[in-house]
Structures are given as structure tokens and as C-alpha cells.
Amino acid sequence: MSEYLVGVYKEIGKKPDIVKIKNQKEHLEKLLDGEYLTQDYDDYTILYKKNADNLLPNVYVDQYSKIGISLRGKLFAVGKDENGNFISLNKDQARRCITFF
Numbered sequence: 728m729s730e731y732l733v734g735v736y737k738e739i740g741k742k743p744d745i746v747k748i749k750n751q752k753e754h755l756e757k758l759l760d761g762e763y764l765t766q767d768y769d770d771y772t773i774l775y776k777k778n779a780d781n782l783l784p785n786v787y788v789d790q791y792s793k794i795g796i797s798l799r800g801k802l803f804a805v806g807k808d809e810n811g812n813f814i815s816l817n818k819d820q821a822r823r824c825i826t827f828f
Contacts (some may be wrong), residue, residue: 733815734805735824739785743828745821747801750813758802766798769827771820772807776800786828803826 732750736758737743748754755774756762762777768788776782779799786802789795804824806814816824 728819729814731815732801732813733821735816735821735828736804737785737801737802737828739783741800743825745825748803755803758803765825766779766796767807768804769820769823770806771804771824772813773798804828 729750731747732800733745733747735743735752736746746758748758755790759774760777763774764777765786766773766775773788775785775798781796782800784797784799786798787795788798804816806820
């Protein structure tokens with residue numbers, strides 16, 4: 728597991744940005760304002776705040792169902808390795824994620 732993650736971070740109403748953060752649960756929770764859930768999308772994973780029903784929608788995801796879901800609050804997209812551990816996005820993943828966000 729790498730010490731740092733490079734991923735795409737997006738706040739509501741703002742443009743996405745590439746950020747580097749320590750690869751620790753506490754740092755991810757601080758970035759997202761609390762416990763988080765994950766949503767796999769394309770070939771990366773989006774982390775978003777758990778219990779975010781009272782927050783504004785940020786991104787609409789419909790890749791895996793006809794209905795889709797709105798991810799609310801701050802978002803952070805990262806990659807995953809073959810063991811399911813978070814890893815940094817590569818340049819192509821980051822570019823596609825920024826376009827999606």
C-alpha cells in the first residue's frame with residue numbers, strides 16, 4: 728500500500744481538482760467530512776460521505792443501473808489494485824474522471 732494517494736477531488740459547485748492525500752482512513756474521512764462509502768465507476772472508485780442525504784447532489788452516476796444515483800457532498804476518486812486497496816489514479820483515469828465530474 729502506498730503512503731499517498733493521488734486522486735480527483737470535487738466539491739459541490741466547484742471544478743474538480745487533482746489532490747494528493749495520505750492513504751489513511753482518518754485523512755480520507757477528514758477530506759470527505761466523515762465516514763465514507765464507495766461507488767465503483769468505470770475503472771476507478773468514487774468515495775463519498777456516508778449519511779449525506781441532507782447534502783446537495785454533486786454527481787449523477789448511472790453506469791450500472793437504469794435509474795442511477797446522485798452522489799452527494801464532497802467526492803474523491805481513486806483507483807483500486809487487484810486486492811481492493813486504494814491506489815493513485817493514473818493520468819488517463821484522472822483525465823476521464825475530471826471529464827466525468
